[in-house]
Amino acid sequence: MESSTNPGGWLLGWQLGVEEEFFVVDTNTLHVAPLAPSIIDALPPHMRQFIKLELTPLQVELATPICRSVEELGVAIAELRQYAVDAAAKLGCRLLASGTPPLDRAGPPPISVGERYAVLHRRFGNLINEQGTCGTHVHVAVPNLAAAARACSYIRPWLPALACLTANSPFYEGTDTGYASWRTVLLSRWPTITPPPPMNSDLDYALALESLNAHGVAFNPQTVYWWVRPAPHYSTVEIRIADSQQDVSAVLLYASIAAALVDAALAPGATNVPVTLDTDELRLEIWRAARYGTETILRSPVSGLRVGFWQLFDELIATLAPYFAATADAEAIFGLISAMRGAANGAIRRRVARNGRYLSDIAGEFAIDGRKRTPH
DSSP: OOOOBOTTSSBSSOOEEEEEEEEEEETTTOOBOSOHHHHHHHSOGGGTTTEEEOSSTTEEEEEOOOBSSHHHHHHHHHHHHHHHHHHHHHTTEEEEOOSSOSSSOSOOOOOOSSHHHHHHHHHHGGGGGGOOOOEEEEEEEOSSHHHHHHHHHHHGGGHHHHHHHHOOBOEETTEEOSOSBHHHHHHTTSTTOSOOOOOOSHHHHHHHHHHHHHTTSOSSGGGOOOSEEEETTTTEEEEEEEEOOSOHHHHHHHHHHHHHHHHHHHSTTOOOOSSOOOHHHHHHHHHHHHHHGGGSEEEOTTTOSEEEHHHHHHHHHHHHHHHHHTSTTHHHHHHHHHHHTTOOOHHHHHHHHHTTSOHHHHGGGGBOOSSOOOOO
16 A cells, blocks of 8 residues: 655545454354354355454454545445345344454464464464454555554554543453453563654664564554554554454544544654654553553653543544545545544443343344444
8 A cells, every 4th residue: 555645745536445354253142153264255256355264263354455535435435344244144243343352252262274463372372362353454545654653653642542432342251341351451461562662763773673672562663553553564543552443433533543642743844743752651540541541541652641531532523623624535534533522432332231231131232234324
């Protein structure tokens, strides 16, 4: 994926894509079912390049083509979801949008077929047994690796805010974890699932990879799973911190914020946000986001003060407003922002829906239906 820029340095038009991961569950029991390979087989052949296997046969991944507007991205997501939902239904299955399986463990595998997954299992042993979680990853095109490194540094202090906004895994193994995003907690045990280090060049990125390789925790760029990372094989920045999202509108807002953050990072004269956090403090902030979601207090990258999430959200939107306004999708994006401001994330909505009922009675409310949904 390549990106062109205008003389001012902003992206002429966003080039972005989304990868969505979902759990395959039995329609009647809502327990995970290892039928992802059968779902892929049930798809029309032309869709198999977009709907794929993930780490375990309990999961499917939907990967959009390159999109150049939020509207186009929304259409692509809805179409892929419909194909995947229809294929799953033929097998008596549904697809759940949750960072963790509400009624089951995220493993142990069987691991999906593929040398990369086999190597990870050999190197990391039982650590991989609960890595079968589901997230939403956004790819935003950048002109080169140096730009990707700068964008990662700009985005990193905003990661806790993004984690709060997209937290959607409060339940695991049939219990309420007490966390907004239990997926974040599970994944944080992996040695490279951390915020990236500060980087301002492709050399900084190369040195970071060299250090990880020397410690035996990564053996190529694809095994560096930072919450935001350069993706050199796609020429993108990949933002990976979001849990799987049920509502298409939530995905579109997250993708719009991700793209605008990259724009802000690469704008002429752009510098790092005024307040930066070292990696240890940033990891603690991400833990707070995972624990409390939108009901937490975090350090503002703008002022350095500790503020409530919704004040932080307003600061983020104010920072990015010029970049939203410069797109053809400005009206739609600001509409998504208005709908989200003060609304509940997925974790809160699922807890409200439970309202004292057995978790098995409401786990199906995580299911996607293939049609565009809006927050409620």
